[in-house]
Structures are given as structure tokens and as C-alpha cells.
Amino acid sequence: MGKPKNTRFETLSGIELKTFYGPEDLPHFEDFSSETKKELVEWRRKYLGRPGEFPYPRGIYEEGYRKQLPTIRQFCGERTAPYTNELLHYLIGLGEKGLSVAYDAVTLHGRDSDSEDWSLGYVGKDGVAVDTLDDFHDLLKGISLEKYSLSQTINFPAIVFFSMYLAEAKAQEIPAKKLRGTIQSDILKEVIKQKEYRFPLKHGLRLMGDMMEYSIMNLNFGFYPDNASGYHMSEGGASASQELAFTLKNAFAFIEYCLERGMNANDVMGRVSLFFNCKGTWEDIAKFRAARRIWATVGKEKYGAASYRALALKFHVQNSGASFRSEEARNNIQRGTLQCLAALLGGAQSVHINSWNETSSLPTREAVKVSVRTQQIVGEEMHNMDIVDVLGGSFAIEALTWEMEKRATDYFKAIDEMGGMLKAIELGYPQFEIRKTSLEEAQRMKNGKIPVVGVNTHSGEAGGDSQDDNEFRRIITLEVHEEQKKRLAKVKKERDQSRVARSLERLSSEAKGNANLVEPVLEAVEARATVEEIMIKTLEPVFGRWRGPGD
Amino acid sequence: MNRFLAGGGDRETDMRTPKILLIKPPLDDHDRPIYDLIVPLRKAGIDPIWTGLQQPWSQIVKTALEEDADAIGVSVHTGDPAILLGKLKTELERAGLSEKILVAGGSGEITLPDMQAKLAGLGYKVFLSGDAVENIGAYIMEKFRENQKCSVSITEHFESRLSRHLLAKHITRLENINLTLVPPPKKKSFRVLLAGPAGAGKSSLLNKILEKLELREIKIGVMLCDPRGPKEKGAFLGDRVWMQERTLSENIFIRSFSQLSNYSRRSVNFLKKVSDLFALWGADITFLETIGMGQESAARLGELADLFIWVALPNETDSMRLMKGGAHELADLVLLNKIDKEPSFKAELALKQHFQNPYFKVSAHTGEGIDEVCEFILEKIKNNPCG
Structure with missing residues (x-):
């Protein structure tokens, strides 16, 4: 939420706040010699710039959060589509402006809820079950895609969900040009860490490229068909600089792929956003600032992008789930608050804060509300966000930002020498680097060098958890599974079988050629073909099954 | 495995080293704990087998059948632990493999006390991230020795074609x-x-x-x-x-x-x-x-x-x-x-x-x-x- 135009920005005691501060604002700036003054100003120009100025270490907006606070975007999904729809409405009621859907493991792996050998124990469990367009429609009932931007965390079958999204927009009679949102669609990080992939890299890239190409032709900026994600690597043990380096390299590899296909750098870069973890450290803030600077510099110098849209990096932040502990679980609220603060000090565009009781089961509504309120408090209550990049110019933060950038570019060099990011992933380089770091971290955690309050330090002093902290909300998985199977069976019975068969045949034959696959997938989706029918039964026989080293 | 492959030991009933099949349920991709376990298990004198991610139950059970491992270790980080581990147990029994030593670990719901009780009822010994890896090895070794002592050897009878x-x-x-x-x-x-x-x-x-x-x-x-x-x-x-x-x-x-x-x-x-x-x-x-x-x-x-x-x-x-x-x-x-x-x-x-x-x-x-x-x-x- 932004503030009205002529607001005077001031501290609680009435001291006026400038939008941002620089060396000119140092208390004794006037006492410097004119030579020194000139050098300081020159240094600022060269390395810092102003907020909203290339290469954007200080943020991509001149006015920072004064105009618009980050979108609160709670990751949400469980059981069946109608149930999650209710949850989404609840979040909207709390003041959310962006929606973010979590799909269950079955959906993420491109399987259907009735796929017995795979789906048992997973349907609607860690996300919502969506098998067909009918589920997707129920998921968004009463939610205008024009009013709320939608983020979908889905990768392997991303093209199916992109198509469902387009189909739903059509049903809502919203022109594609008005759609805003994100589809994660980052198959490279899946190979590196999350492991939800099945096709060889080149086919995975092709599907990503098809969505990008389709978006460039039919959708406006503001819809991101690729959200290169470091979060999962970081949660899997990557250091901040590894997360930074590999995420950027993944995004660059995809951008290069799109450029090879003849797309334009401004069009592509303006439609790629990033997704980082935040553990609440200074290092995280440095990582965000370095990410913007590298993105802009590489985009301009290497890919020849020139537009502000393309060079100003946008990213989503989720705080670290791994940092949350089941021991004295309410302490997670404090962790989340500080992590949220770090995300905002680093200039995130959208944020999700995990709920405090999420470590062992799904969050309760009360806990979700605390997460939303945390973001509202950090963003609005103390007026702290009225100064843009308040930490910019801090000796420590600038030094750390520089160090992050240096470490990332060292990784870039190593990867380039290997023959590029795709090659490096096929060889398992980022995978093994992350594993190395995670082993070292586990060691440090074990010998107490990383203190965790209530776990390896200050634990057990005041007698443990309160009673209600041990109450967990669970899903009766088998019941949900049966319900979803019924929903799916109904769709399968009522759909026009020959239309499904025809659309899948078309998809299969176009997949063998070079055509853009969005339209054929859209046709299959509208015919009520299921996720598994499209991904596993139709596309996999064409593209093949590939496994990375050790998977 | 067999000491006679190592060239030592002449007694007929030399105790071989136990073998554990490590698995992830079909849609659980969190393989970090598997890699953390392999070397500590070797140190404990156990042969760990790891077969890869994203395998359906039918494939997992076929592997268990062919390897005839003494123990099966399951790592559960997503999905419903009771249903997943219950399914494995049922499938193993159906395949005639009910005598396996079963151990499980993971994060999320599996850490809750009532869940652990449920899994214990199914015959799983649950180890969590706080437990020392050595304990897992020691538990398997102990169970293995017990099983070896009272194991009933299969009949020498050879049918015309082995199943x-x-x-x-x-x-x-x-x-x-x-x-x-x-x-x-x-x-x-x-x-x-x-x-x-x-x-x-x-x-x-x-x-x-x-x-x-x-x-x-x-x-x-x-x-x-x-x-x-x-x-x-x-x-x-x-x-x-x-x-x-x-x-x-x-x-x-x-x-x-x-x-x-x-x-x-x-x-x-x-x-x-x-x-x-x-x-x-x-x-x-x-x-x-x-x-x-x-x-x-x-x-x-x-x-x-x-x-x-x-x-x-x-x-x-x-x-x-x-x-x-x-x-x-x-x-x-x-x-x-x-x-x-x-x-x-x-x-x-x-x-x-x-x-x-x-x-x-x-x-x-x-x-x-x-x-x-x-x-x-x-x-x-x-x-x-x-x-």
C-alpha cells in the first residue's frame, strides 16, 4: 500500500526524512576539501548511484517503498481446489494483494490423483491437488485474475498450468494483455536441487522457451513466465553466494536460450524475475543488492538489453523454512519478523513469511494471520520503509555487497570454463558444490558454531513449550484422496473422449517438431485432458526420461 | 557381505555384514539425508544400497525382493508418513518380505510423538535428525544379530524353476x-x-x-x-x-x-x-x-x-x-x-x-x-x- 502523494515523510518525532541518503548527507560533509567532496560524489555515482538508477544496487524504484510496499504473497494450498479457494479468500480478507498457489507433490511431479502407484499419501497434502482445468476453475472461483496477480509454484508441468491460467482468463473474459503474475517454470534449479524434472534439459528449456515466446506475443510485461529460483538451493544447503551465483546463471542460461531462438533481450529479461531465500542476515541484504547490480550489468553488457523493464531486477523473497524450529516453536515468529525486515531492507518486490507452526504440519489460520500481520507491521508501522535503501553506504553492507558480487563472479568464471551453466548442471557441478557447503554447515551446526536459540543454546531453561504449541493441524489424507479421485473420475466420465484423444495426438505430433507447444497444450487442457495425460503419457514418450548425476 | 569373498574365515556359519536398502517414497525428492547416511553406515559395518529417486512402489518392492536386504531404511520428508510407510509395509508383506528390519527418519509430521507411536505400531524404528547416526548403525547391527541367530534357513528343496x-x-x-x-x-x-x-x-x-x-x-x-x-x-x-x-x-x-x-x-x-x-x-x-x-x-x-x-x-x-x-x-x-x-x-x-x-x-x-x-x-x- 502506498502513501498519498503529498505526504510529508518524517520520524515519529517529526524529523523530516529524505527519500534516500548519500555521502552528501554526512554530518561534516562540508568540512571535506573540495577534492575529497568530488571524489566521494564520484564514488557514489560510480558504485552506488541513486535508487532507481542503473545498475540499481539501491533498488529499482526512485521512491522505493514510499509508493508501493512489497506484495504480501502467502504461499497457500491444501486439500482440494474448493478448499484452497476458501483459504485464498481468507488471505484476501487479511489484505493480500497477490496470490500464490502451492500444489501437492502429485501435481508438481506431473501425476494425477488417481495414479495409484505414485499418488498415495500425497494428494492434497503439501499443497492443493489439481488434475484438470475444472479443478483450476474451482481454485479461483470468485477471484478476478485482473484484480489479483497470481503466482504459481510449478515447474515440470508448468506449461499445463500456464495454459490453465490462460483458459481461466478466457473464461473470466479477461484479455490476456491484462494478466499479471508469475509461473515459476525453472527447470534448471529442479535438476540442481528440487528434483522435479523428467525430461532432458534441452526439452525442459524448450517448454520454458515456448511459454516465454507465447508471453511476448500475447501478454504484457507484468506477467513473468520464468521465475529463476535460488530458494530451494539455499534451503538445501547452498551458501548465500552460491544461491546468488547459480540462480543468476540459471536465469542467464535461459535468457541465452531465448536469444538463440530469436527473441529480443528486452522482451525476455523484462519477463524473468528471481526468487531468493532470506535467513535474516546482513549477507542476505548484500545478496539482494548484488543481484540487482549483476543483473543490470550483465544484461546491458552481455545481452544488449537497454530498457528499464529488462535491467531492473524484480524478485520475490521467502524466509528460510529450515531456520524455523519445532522446539519452542513460537520463537519462529521473531525469526520471521527479522527475516522480513531483512527482505525489505534489501528491496524485495514480494514477500512470503512462513507461519510459525509450519515445521511439523500445515499452519493454522491464526498462524497465517500472524505472518501477514508481521509483514504489515514491518512495512507500515514504524515508517522504517520511508527511506530507500537505508543501509546503502554502510561500510559493512557495501563491503559485503562487493564480496557477494565477487564470489558470484568467481563462480561465473568457473562455470564458463566448464562450458556454460547447462554443461555444468549436466556434470553435476552446482549440485556437488551445494552438497559440500551443506556438509560443512551440518558440521558447524553440530558443534554449536551456529547458535540456534532453544535448540543448541538456551534450551530447556524455562521448561519447554506451552501446551497449545503442540497442537497441530493435519489433513486426513485418505479422505481428501478419495474426494479428489471422485472429482477426477467425474471429469473423466463427462468429458468428450474423442476431443481429448485428438488434442493429445496433435500435441504429440507437434512435440516431435519445433512448434510452440502452448497452443496444443491449451487445447488439451480445455478438452479436460489431465496433467499426467499431457506430461507423462504424451510428452514423455517424445522427449524421453533423463536423470542427472546420482538421481 | 560374505567374509568368504574377502578370503578369510573358514567356518560354515560366518556372519556376513548386513545390508540395508535406503529408499525415498515415490514423490519425495529430498535426498540429502541419504547422502549423509552412506558413509556412517559403512563405518558401522553395514552395506548401504541406494537406488535413486522417484521410483514407484512396485519398483521399490522389486528391488527389495531381489536384493533381499536385511534392513530397509525410509526417509520421509513430504506426504503422509503413516500412509506411505503403511503402504510399504503392506507391499513388503505381500511380496513375502515381512521379516525385514524397518527403520525410518525424516522431517515434518514424522517428528510428532503420536505419529512415531503409530509408526512403531507398524514395526518401524524412527530416528530423527537429532539422533546420532551411530545409533542407527548400532540398532541395525543388534537386530541383525538377533535375526541371524534365530533365522530359519529355507529348505534345500530346489524346484524345477526358481521364482x-x-x-x-x-x-x-x-x-x-x-x-x-x-x-x-x-x-x-x-x-x-x-x-x-x-x-x-x-x-x-x-x-x-x-x-x-x-x-x-x-x-x-x-x-x-x-x-x-x-x-x-x-x-x-x-x-x-x-x-x-x-x-x-x-x-x-x-x-x-x-x-x-x-x-x-x-x-x-x-x-x-x-x-x-x-x-x-x-x-x-x-x-x-x-x-x-x-x-x-x-x-x-x-x-x-x-x-x-x-x-x-x-x-x-x-x-x-x-x-x-x-x-x-x-x-x-x-x-x-x-x-x-x-x-x-x-x-x-x-x-x-x-x-x-x-x-x-x-x-x-x-x-x-x-x-x-x-x-x-x-x-x-x-x-x-x-x-
Whole structure:
């Protein structure tokens, strides 16, 4: 939420706040010699710039959060589509402006809820079950895609969900040009860490490229068909600089792929956003600032992008789930608050804060509300966000930002020498680097060098958890599974079988050629073909099954 | 595994080292704990088997059946632990594998006390991230010893054709008791030995060869050998990872073995007996993938093989090396692997000069040359007198 135009920005005691501060604002700036003054100003120009100025270490907006606070975007999904729809409405009621859907493991792996050998124990469990367009429609009932931007965390079958999204927009009679949102669609990080992939890299890239190409032709900026994600690597043990380096390299590899296909750098870069973890450290803030600077510099110098849209990096932040502990679980609220603060000090565009009781089961509504309120408090209550990049110019933060950038570019060099990011992933380089770091971290955690309050330090002093902290909300998985199977069976019975068969045949034959696959997938989706029918039964026989080293 | 493969111990009932099959449920991709467990388990004197991610229950159970591991370890980080582990338990029982030592671990719901009670009721011992890895090893060892003491040996009765289940059990029995007699099969299975240095790509080559042969409607037995270390007793049995897509085939039976590096008379006899058991199951071919080999002499290996294939890397194959002694002297066929990556002119010249038998240029990566290898093997079988 932004503030009205002529607001005077001031501290609680009435001291006026400038939008941002620089060396000119140092208390004794006037006492410097004119030579020194000139050098300081020159240094600022060269390395810092102003907020909203290339290469954007200080943020991509001149006015920072004064105009618009980050979108609160709670990751949400469980059981069946109608149930999650209710949850989404609840979040909207709390003041959310962006929606973010979590799909269950079955959906993420491109399987259907009735796929017995795979789906048992997973349907609607860690996300919502969506098998067909009918589920997707129920998921968004009463939610205008024009009013709320939608983020979908889905990768392997991303093209199916992109198509469902387009189909739903059509049903809502919203022109594609008005759609805003994100589809994660980052198959490279899946190979590196999350492991939800099945096709060889080149086919995975092709599907990503098809969505990008389709978006460039039919959708406006503001819809991101690729959200290169470091979060999962970081949660899997990557250091901040590894997360930074590999995420950027993944995004660059995809951008290069799109450029090879003849797309334009401004069009592509303006439609790629990033997704980082935040553990609440200074290092995280440095990582965000370095990410913007590298993105802009590489985009301009290497890919020849020139537009502000393309060079100003946008990213989503989720705080670290791994940092949350089941021991004295309410302490997670404090962790989340500080992590949220770090995300905002680093200039995130959208944020999700995990709920405090999420470590062992799904969050309760009360806990979700605390997460939303945390973001509202950090963003609005103390007026702290009225100064843009308040930490910019801090000796420590600038030094750390520089160090992050240096470490990332060292990784870039190593990867380039290997023959590029795709090659490096096929060889398992980022995978093994992350594993190395995670082993070292586990060691440090074990010998107490990383203190965790209530776990390896200050634990057990005041007698443990309160009673209600041990109450967990669970899903009766088998019941949900049966319900979803019924929903799916109904769709399968009522759909026009020959239309499904025809659309899948078309998809299969176009997949063998070079055509853009969005339209054929859209046709299959509208015919009520299921996720598994499209991904596993139709596309996999064409593209093949590939496994990375050790998977 | 069996101490007689290590060349020591003469008593009939030498206790072998226990084997644990590590698995992730079908849609659980969090493999970090698996990698954290492998070496500590080896240190505890246990052979861990890891077969890869994203396998359906049918595949997991088939692997459990063939490996006949003493213990099964499941890591659950997503999904409903009670349902997933309950499903595994049911499937194991259905496959006649109800006697396994079951351990589980993970994060999320599995950490809740009532869930742990539920899993204990199913027969799982739950270990969490706070527990020392040593405890897992100690628990398995203790249970294993108990089981060994009171294990009822299967009857010596051999049916005309062994089922998959009985074959697995008979191999275990052979591992337990060295002197078990195996009746000679009516029709022997053709033994193909795949040897070569570590890292030559034997497993991925074998995977490609099996991919072609499984289309031919012939039954194939596979023995995969991995080494025990000089310091840590257990062996990491990891070759299955390279042939995951093959393990679902009804015509293929795969078993992993751990061993020390030398091929003693004992171990060769053991492997021969296993291949006879394979023949009793109906295997037309038995593949034996050796541990990585170098220049040690392993003349007895020759006794094992109807066809001895040496896998070599172009960059590591030259006249100097071929003139020296080594297991390659036994080879009927040389495969120059990774031909898509390394130039082969030097190796080819050396082979022409110093090796009388044929060689093929192959790539497990691109599939180049695999058809020719398969034809060669099938041709040999056709001309094999004992076949």
C-alpha cells in the first residue's frame, strides 16, 4: 500500500526524512576539501548511484517503498481446489494483494490423483491437488485474475498450468494483455536441487522457451513466465553466494536460450524475475543488492538489453523454512519478523513469511494471520520503509555487497570454463558444490558454531513449550484422496473422449517438431485432458526420461 | 557381505555384514539425508544400497525382493508418513518380505510423538535428525544379530524353476553359508564379465546393453560388485542408480554384492554358484560387473567368464599400458567407452598392436556402438557349446 502523494515523510518525532541518503548527507560533509567532496560524489555515482538508477544496487524504484510496499504473497494450498479457494479468500480478507498457489507433490511431479502407484499419501497434502482445468476453475472461483496477480509454484508441468491460467482468463473474459503474475517454470534449479524434472534439459528449456515466446506475443510485461529460483538451493544447503551465483546463471542460461531462438533481450529479461531465500542476515541484504547490480550489468553488457523493464531486477523473497524450529516453536515468529525486515531492507518486490507452526504440519489460520500481520507491521508501522535503501553506504553492507558480487563472479568464471551453466548442471557441478557447503554447515551446526536459540543454546531453561504449541493441524489424507479421485473420475466420465484423444495426438505430433507447444497444450487442457495425460503419457514418450548425476 | 569373498574365515556359519536398502517414497525428492547416511553406515559395518529417486512402489518392492536386504531404511520428508510407510509395509508383506528390519527418519509430521507411536505400531524404528547416526548403525547391527541367530534357513528343496523370490533367498543363503550346494542347472546361463578400471563407465554401459537386450525377450541375471574399503568395512552398493530404468523389467534380476578387491578361489566359486542359481531361475545370460580394476592379476576371473569384456577409456589406453601385465590380457573383447568425449586414435593403434581380439568404440552417453556389442554377445551365445 502506498502513501498519498503529498505526504510529508518524517520520524515519529517529526524529523523530516529524505527519500534516500548519500555521502552528501554526512554530518561534516562540508568540512571535506573540495577534492575529497568530488571524489566521494564520484564514488557514489560510480558504485552506488541513486535508487532507481542503473545498475540499481539501491533498488529499482526512485521512491522505493514510499509508493508501493512489497506484495504480501502467502504461499497457500491444501486439500482440494474448493478448499484452497476458501483459504485464498481468507488471505484476501487479511489484505493480500497477490496470490500464490502451492500444489501437492502429485501435481508438481506431473501425476494425477488417481495414479495409484505414485499418488498415495500425497494428494492434497503439501499443497492443493489439481488434475484438470475444472479443478483450476474451482481454485479461483470468485477471484478476478485482473484484480489479483497470481503466482504459481510449478515447474515440470508448468506449461499445463500456464495454459490453465490462460483458459481461466478466457473464461473470466479477461484479455490476456491484462494478466499479471508469475509461473515459476525453472527447470534448471529442479535438476540442481528440487528434483522435479523428467525430461532432458534441452526439452525442459524448450517448454520454458515456448511459454516465454507465447508471453511476448500475447501478454504484457507484468506477467513473468520464468521465475529463476535460488530458494530451494539455499534451503538445501547452498551458501548465500552460491544461491546468488547459480540462480543468476540459471536465469542467464535461459535468457541465452531465448536469444538463440530469436527473441529480443528486452522482451525476455523484462519477463524473468528471481526468487531468493532470506535467513535474516546482513549477507542476505548484500545478496539482494548484488543481484540487482549483476543483473543490470550483465544484461546491458552481455545481452544488449537497454530498457528499464529488462535491467531492473524484480524478485520475490521467502524466509528460510529450515531456520524455523519445532522446539519452542513460537520463537519462529521473531525469526520471521527479522527475516522480513531483512527482505525489505534489501528491496524485495514480494514477500512470503512462513507461519510459525509450519515445521511439523500445515499452519493454522491464526498462524497465517500472524505472518501477514508481521509483514504489515514491518512495512507500515514504524515508517522504517520511508527511506530507500537505508543501509546503502554502510561500510559493512557495501563491503559485503562487493564480496557477494565477487564470489558470484568467481563462480561465473568457473562455470564458463566448464562450458556454460547447462554443461555444468549436466556434470553435476552446482549440485556437488551445494552438497559440500551443506556438509560443512551440518558440521558447524553440530558443534554449536551456529547458535540456534532453544535448540543448541538456551534450551530447556524455562521448561519447554506451552501446551497449545503442540497442537497441530493435519489433513486426513485418505479422505481428501478419495474426494479428489471422485472429482477426477467425474471429469473423466463427462468429458468428450474423442476431443481429448485428438488434442493429445496433435500435441504429440507437434512435440516431435519445433512448434510452440502452448497452443496444443491449451487445447488439451480445455478438452479436460489431465496433467499426467499431457506430461507423462504424451510428452514423455517424445522427449524421453533423463536423470542427472546420482538421481 | 560374505567374509568368504574377502578370503578369510573358514567356518560354515560366518556372519556376513548386513545390508540395508535406503529408499525415498515415490514423490519425495529430498535426498540429502541419504547422502549423509552412506558413509556412517559403512563405518558401522553395514552395506548401504541406494537406488535413486522417484521410483514407484512396485519398483521399490522389486528391488527389495531381489536384493533381499536385511534392513530397509525410509526417509520421509513430504506426504503422509503413516500412509506411505503403511503402504510399504503392506507391499513388503505381500511380496513375502515381512521379516525385514524397518527403520525410518525424516522431517515434518514424522517428528510428532503420536505419529512415531503409530509408526512403531507398524514395526518401524524412527530416528530423527537429532539422533546420532551411530545409533542407527548400532540398532541395525543388534537386530541383525538377533535375526541371524534365530533365522530359519529355507529348505534345500530346489524346484524345477526358481521364482524371483526363491532365487533371492537362495543367494542370501549362499552368502550365509559358504558350503551350500547348488544343483547344476540343466541349461547354464552364459556368463559375461564386465571388468575395467573404476570410472570407466561399466555401470552405464551395462545399463545401455540391458536396455537393448530386454527387448529381446531373454532373461538376464545381473551381479553388481562394489568394493569394501581398507578402513571402513561396509560397501556402498550404488551401481543400481545407473540402471534404474531397467529394474522394473520382469526379465531382469539384479543383485548387488560387496567384496574386497582380490578374486580368491572362494569368491570366484561363490559367484559361479550365484550364476548357477540365476540359471535355475531361467536366466539366459548373467552379467557380472566387477569392482573397478587396475593392474592386479585376477586370473581366476577368467574361469568365471564365458565372455570377458574389458572396458577402457581412450585417454588411458596406450601401448605402454597394454604392454604391461593386467586383467585386460584375459579379455575377449575391449570396449573403448566415452568415445563421444575422448579421441581414440592412440588407443586404437595400441589395441591393433598389442591386442589380438576385437574392440568396439562405444559411448554409454550417446548409445553409439551398443547395438554392435549386443549382436556380438548374442552371436557368442549362439555359438556357445554349453548353451
